[in-house]
Amino acid sequence: MKNFGLRTGLLLPALVGISLMAGAQATTTQKATANNAAAEPWKKIPIPPLHDFKPPQPKKIVLENGLTIFLQEDHELPFVDGSILIKGGSRDEPAAKVGLVSLYGQTWRTSGTSTISGDALDEQLAQKAARLETSGGSATTSVRWSSLKEDFDGVFASTLDLLQHPAFKADKLALAKRQMEAGIARRNDDASDIASREAVELAYGPENPYGRHTEYATVEAVSLGDLTAWHDRTVVPNGMIVSLEGDFDSAKMEAKLRAAFSSMRRGADIPALDDRFPAPKPGVYFVDKTDVDQSNVILVGLGTDRRNPDYYALSVMNEIFSGGFGSRVFQTVRTKLGLAYGVSGSFGASYDHPGLFMVDAATKSASTVAAARAMLDEIGRLKTVPPTATELKNAKDQVLNSFIFHYDSPDKTLAEQVTLALYGYPSDFLEKYKTGIEKVTAEDVTRVANKYIDASKLAIVVVGNGKEFTSPLSGLGMVKNVDITIPPPPAGARAIQQ
Amino acid sequence: MFETLYSRFDRISRIDARVPATRLNRLAAGWMLGVLLAAAPLAGRAQDLASFEKRTTVEVLPNGLTLIVCNRPEAPVFSYFTMVDAGSADDPQGASGLAHMFEHMAFKGTKEIGTTNYPAEKVALAKVEVAYTAYDAEFRKRVGQDAKKLTDLKKVFDDAVAAAEEFVVPNAFPQIAEQNGAEGLNASTAEDSTQYFWSMPSNRLELWAYMESTRIGEPVEREFYKERDVVQEERRMRIDSAPIGRLVEQLLATAYVAHPYGRSGVGWESEISQVSATEADAFHKKYYVPANIVIAVVGDVSAATTMPVLEKYFSKIPAGPKPEAMTTIEPAQMAEKSVVIKEATQPFYLEGYHRPDYRDPDDAVYDAITDIFSNGRTARLYRSLVRDQRIAAQAQGFSGFPGDKYPGLFAFYAVPLPGHTADEVETAIHKELDRLKTEDVSDDELQKFRTRSKVDRLRGLDDNAGLAQEMAEYQTRFGDWRAMFREQAKDDAVTKADIRRVANKIFVASNRTTGRIEFTAPAADPAAKQTGAAQ
Structure with missing residues (x-):
């Protein structure tokens, strides 16, 4: 079952673990190949064919008003979980009001409805150990709920009440703003947070809907009226996908949902995303942080999206480059050089906009430049050192042999179909992906590496303690000191220290 | 935000x-309990003790290792969880971070996985330890440390490490797991215990049993000193360079005067930077005995066919006495x-x-x-x-x-x-x-x-x-x-x-x-x- 709602955050620093981030070097892999197979006893262990397994597919229903429903029965436990995704998210909010959708997502549920306050609703649900939460994401907002099946009708009624009669309240908006402003005030405390934020902003650009971030001024600019307007604009059936999973009878559930949603009237579609994504300006972007002994280094550029016919070859390249313990980056930066614990990388692919090509590592101050070099070298080697037959096989095996984990539970197959429907992908995309991966050749990988990878076009973000560096960052390129001073709240705005 | x-x-x-x-x-x-079930009926087939008892088998092997197999045949996959009843709290005095260091080493392979020639590698690794011991003895000298001698010993040690590395197939162990579809492959060290886990397609059960039993039973401390550098980076990330990490480490060190809960789990910098493979080996011998380990396997696995496979592999781990319980109680x-x-x-x-x-x-x-x-x-x-x-x-x-x-x-x-x-x-x-x-x-x-x-x-x-x-x-x-x-x-x-x-x-x-x-x-x-x- 999906886990959502409020969580207890625990602080357990004493805990340590191997973090499986990225990861090899072609030569080392070749060494394994050179090894005599007779001395590899694990290869003699029989691997019987996997049982025939047909994952249950959800039932899809599209209402006349455009609302899409997915139903996935799962009778193992007596729960029903539901989700409504609503098109339109933070990427569609005005630049002067960044934070609007997030504030909307929090305030919607905490405010309650015209007949019950959010606080009373909290109490009512807690007594049933049920959950009902709203939230704002980048492409959608959402309502999600979960309860024992005998409580479904009551919780679903509250869900509909929230959808139809929300009562955005000033005190709850103020509370959401306070929390968001606490985050702004603290955003420079942690070096890895600074590095990720700067990398994303550099890659997409500070004005881009994916690159910008909240400021006191943009948060303060959001009014109750903005929340109501957002709700009225986006909560329309043609922008909604309703999905349910759990212990119910699909025919009866379909009838309930039709009764609940059929009368909703269509609204305007969310306009298509502005698809201009200029690449970042190459260079070294440095943030000096005096209280750390480790540098966060991120190399960043633009990735691709999954509609790209090269997506499959890029996925295999990605595995070879950074897909696990055996991957080139992990093998070099962590295993061979011992330069980092956390090292990862990915040529990211989103559904409807370019993902990020990102390689990152956290290394002791003294080895900052060495680690960045090692990462750049590995990126360069993607083009100069074609994958060996072993690397290619390993990468594909890794993707294909773990493929079952895309659909080993009913909630995963449901989530997959919801995502595909949201972005307008064919419902058999996962199968296409599998076939696509199977067909990738070493030549394909080299071709896409040459087409998409250029180390000299990446931005290099370094957040670290400059006085501890042993070689100058300028060895990596032109250095720009990034000012991360947090712009103060606008004059005359509501005092944040209330 | x-x-x-x-x-x-x-x-x-x-x-x-x-x-x-x-x-x-x-x-x-x-x-x-059944009594409460009557009070709040939540009917369902997979949720009560009786249902789990029917599907779950426990076996304690002659060497003391406990195996649990629970059948949940929803999809042809399984997940396992190996729990070693020893964690950072068991780190020896002066070697904080050792349990965690060992956990990292459990990904370095076995006598068969991760090596091109184990007998030769074994000899080379022994030389590394001899060289490290000599270097370490000079390094720790409080009076009369000889800088030249230290440099020379360091070179001997570095050369020994390089010679041993010739036999290494880096990351072979996790790589084999990943190529065979391992999902969520990881491990963690807590104060109380150390755990290893992943999920796999169910046709790889025997492969997993081979891999897990050999890395738990006969780990090889290869690439130890390089991994020590990695672990120090982990310390910098979690503690030194993280404001809340720093505060928590200090708070625990202050709250405890006697019990090891007051020590840093990832290890104090001075200790984790000086720990040796010999110490890791000793830790393994003492705490990774079968009597101190429980392994649970859940998924598309039936006890009738699975237990014999597990017995075949896990029985090979030599028995040893369960470690004595800790004496220290925080006053x-x-x-x-x-x-x-x-x-x-x-x-x-x-x-x-x-x-x-x-x-x-x-x-x-x-x-x-x-x-x-x-x-x-x-x-x-x-x-x-x-x-x-x-x-x-x-x-x-x-x-x-x-x-x-x-x-x-x-x-x-x-x-x-x-x-x-x-x-x-x-x-x-x-x-x-x-x-x-x-x-x-x-x-x-x-x-x-x-x-x-x-x-x-x-x-x-x-x-x-x-x-x-x-x-x-x-x-x-x-x-x-x-x-x-x-x-x-x-x-x-x-x-x-x-x-x-x-x-x-x-x-x-x-x-x-x-x-x-x-x-x-x-x-x-x-x-x-x-x-x-x-x-």
């Missing part, structure tokens, strides 16, 4: 999700203690009170207090500090910190809003604790705790990985995985009087250690500009 901050806690708590030591607050699996705290870190970081507050270990009859009472103080928007700390007083962005309490096999802490923390201080949130938390001591909690609060613990336990029962973890934990902690189905009875038995009694017993000043970060702008340092404009 606030999410940035929140996600940091969330990230930490997700790591925690792998830690058996913390009691099963939210991710819990387990169900109620009663005599006076309130505090840690104040003044730096250019936004304020933060954390406090802890010593509590008994998980076997204590009041264990469920602590869970009730956690629920009432922290669970969701109806929780007391949220309502009081976040919603009503408007002084914190987040405030919670939780138990079992940094572990609960031995007496750990009941901790509270709050994230002050801009313009508010650690002192203010401290006062507000103490006011809530005083209320807990002087007034009964409400019927509603107690009922919510019972209902949520019951329903949340149930929610966990449809997940192979989660079930494997729960079963291994309960088998380790109580000697019987069925204990997870008995937890609810304990929760249901908690009374208002219990809560007041326990609160009066432990939430007292002399049992408290507080930790706070106070924002202090660094004078005349340009970095001040970068650390926040809110003050």
Whole structure:
């Protein structure tokens, strides 16, 4: 079952673990190949064919008003979980009001409805150990709920009440703003947070809907009226996908949902995303942080999206480059050089906009430049050192042999179909992906590496303690000191220290 | 955005999700006794003890290793969880971080995996240890250290390391697992235990049994000294370069005077930088004996066909005596203690009170207090500090910190809003604790705790990985995985009087250690500009 709602955050620093981030070097892999197979006893262990397994597919229903429903029965436990995704998210909010959708997502549920306050609703649900939460994401907002099946009708009624009669309240908006402003005030405390934020902003650009971030001024600019307007604009059936999973009878559930949603009237579609994504300006972007002994280094550029016919070859390249313990980056930066614990990388692919090509590592101050070099070298080697037959096989095996984990539970197959429907992908995309991966050749990988990878076009973000560096960052390129001073709240705005 | 901050806690708590030591607050699996089933009928086929007993087989091998196999044939996959009943708390004196170091080494392979020629590699590794011992002896000399000799010995050591590396197939072990479809491959070291886990397609069960049994039974300390560098980076990341990491390490070191819970789990820098492969080997010999290990396998596995495969591989691990129990018990705290870190970081507050270990009859009472103080928007700390007083962005309490096999802490923390201080949130938390001591909690609060613990336990029962973890934990902690189905009875038995009694017993000043970060702008340092404009 999906886990959502409020969580207890625990602080357990004493805990340590191997973090499986990225990861090899072609030569080392070749060494394994050179090894005599007779001395590899694990290869003699029989691997019987996997049982025939047909994952249950959800039932899809599209209402006349455009609302899409997915139903996935799962009778193992007596729960029903539901989700409504609503098109339109933070990427569609005005630049002067960044934070609007997030504030909307929090305030919607905490405010309650015209007949019950959010606080009373909290109490009512807690007594049933049920959950009902709203939230704002980048492409959608959402309502999600979960309860024992005998409580479904009551919780679903509250869900509909929230959808139809929300009562955005000033005190709850103020509370959401306070929390968001606490985050702004603290955003420079942690070096890895600074590095990720700067990398994303550099890659997409500070004005881009994916690159910008909240400021006191943009948060303060959001009014109750903005929340109501957002709700009225986006909560329309043609922008909604309703999905349910759990212990119910699909025919009866379909009838309930039709009764609940059929009368909703269509609204305007969310306009298509502005698809201009200029690449970042190459260079070294440095943030000096005096209280750390480790540098966060991120190399960043633009990735691709999954509609790209090269997506499959890029996925295999990605595995070879950074897909696990055996991957080139992990093998070099962590295993061979011992330069980092956390090292990862990915040529990211989103559904409807370019993902990020990102390689990152956290290394002791003294080895900052060495680690960045090692990462750049590995990126360069993607083009100069074609994958060996072993690397290619390993990468594909890794993707294909773990493929079952895309659909080993009913909630995963449901989530997959919801995502595909949201972005307008064919419902058999996962199968296409599998076939696509199977067909990738070493030549394909080299071709896409040459087409998409250029180390000299990446931005290099370094957040670290400059006085501890042993070689100058300028060895990596032109250095720009990034000012991360947090712009103060606008004059005359509501005092944040209330 | 606030999410940035929140996600940091969330990230930490997700790591925690792998830690058996913390009691099963939210991710819990387990169900109620039959009696209670009648009181609150939640019909379903996969959720009660009887259903699990039919599908679950336990076997203790002649060497002492405990195996649990639970059949859940929803999809042709399985998850396993290996739990070694030894963790950072068992690090030898002077070698903090060793349990964790060993956990990293468990990914370095075996006599067959990760080597091109084990007999030759073994000889080379022995030379590395001889060279390291000589270097280390000179390095640690307090008087009369010879710089030239040290340099020479370092060279001998470096050369020995390079010679041994010739035989290494780097990362072969995890690579074989990944090529065979391993998902969620990882391990973690807690104060109380060390755990290894992944999921795989079910046709790889025998391959997994071969891999797991050999890496647990006959690990090879290859590439040890390079991995030591990696672990030091992990320390820098989690502790040295993270404001809250620094505070927590100091708070624990202050709260404990005798018990190893006061030592850094990842290791003090001086110790983790000097630990040797010989020490790791000794740790393995002492603690990785079969009698100290429980392995649970859950998924598309039937005991009839699976047990023989597991027996074949895991029986090969040589038996050894279960390590003796720890003698140290943290003495009663005599006076309130505090840690104040003044730096250019936004304020933060954390406090802890010593509590008994998980076997204590009041264990469920602590869970009730956690629920009432922290669970969701109806929780007391949220309502009081976040919603009503408007002084914190987040405030919670939780138990079992940094572990609960031995007496750990009941901790509270709050994230002050801009313009508010650690002192203010401290006062507000103490006011809530005083209320807990002087007034009964409400019927509603107690009922919510019972209902949520019951329903949340149930929610966990449809997940192979989660079930494997729960079963291994309960088998380790109580000697019987069925204990997870008995937890609810304990929760249901908690009374208002219990809560007041326990609160009066432990939430007292002399049992408290507080930790706070106070924002202090660094004078005349340009970095001040970068650390926040809110003050």
